[in-house]
Amino acid sequence: MATPFAFPWYVPLIARLKAHLAAEPAPRDAAHDLGHILRTATLAQTLALAEGADQEVCLAAALLHDLVYRPKNHPESSKTAAMAAELVPLWCAETPGLEAKAEAVAAAVASHSWSGGGTPASLEAAVVQDADRLEALGAVGVARVFATGASFGAQLWHPEDPWAEDRPLDDKAWSLDHFERKLLKLQADMKTRSGRDLANDRQRTMLTYLAALRSELGTES
């Protein structure tokens, strides 16, 4: 079993990635920062080990999956996976040790996104998609959904109908709606066995959180 992050290209790639993020014109929202990238990379490595996938491809693709970022209410938001995948071959070519993995890494980056609608065509792509989706679930997912909503001015929830009982879902206006519109559906669409197992745990965490929130809002509103 390989030691996590023991690949010789890891340290230089992280250094370049940090410089790339620092050079962006505006800071990313708290849900799509370096922390998210590193957690996704760790999850990808965990899943890769469990699934017998190519660890280098999975790890590199997870590190580069958000190379291009647009706020979630930006018109190009659904295209960022494809835009990142276009940059990957150059990044791999300029990272000694990753040159031969460029095609597989780019393919995994291209298909990872929910909003981009990509379908993974390899085990490695499935691992990266699952790792990124796990980041949207559980206690981490709860924190990230409200951070993302706040970044584009969404409110926490509708003040009079938080559970959308008499209105259509609108997760651009109300962050809580995002659970029903997307997050609670992810568990059923995980592509790997180990990803599904972790998603089950995280789904339970989200449902526990939502039950507590429902109870509190029932008391107060």
Next chain:
Amino acid sequence: MTNSTANNQGVSPIRAPDTEKTRSGRDLAIDRQRTMLTYLAALRAELGAGS
């Protein structure tokens, strides 16, 4: 979540049940503290696996 946001859970909200002035306030605060501690335990487990 930023580090500072996560760390805030250990500064004020966690101590809330000790500071509520009414019995009913304390009862509700205890429920909410349990919710927070459950959440933080799950977050700790996920960050242990994912960071």
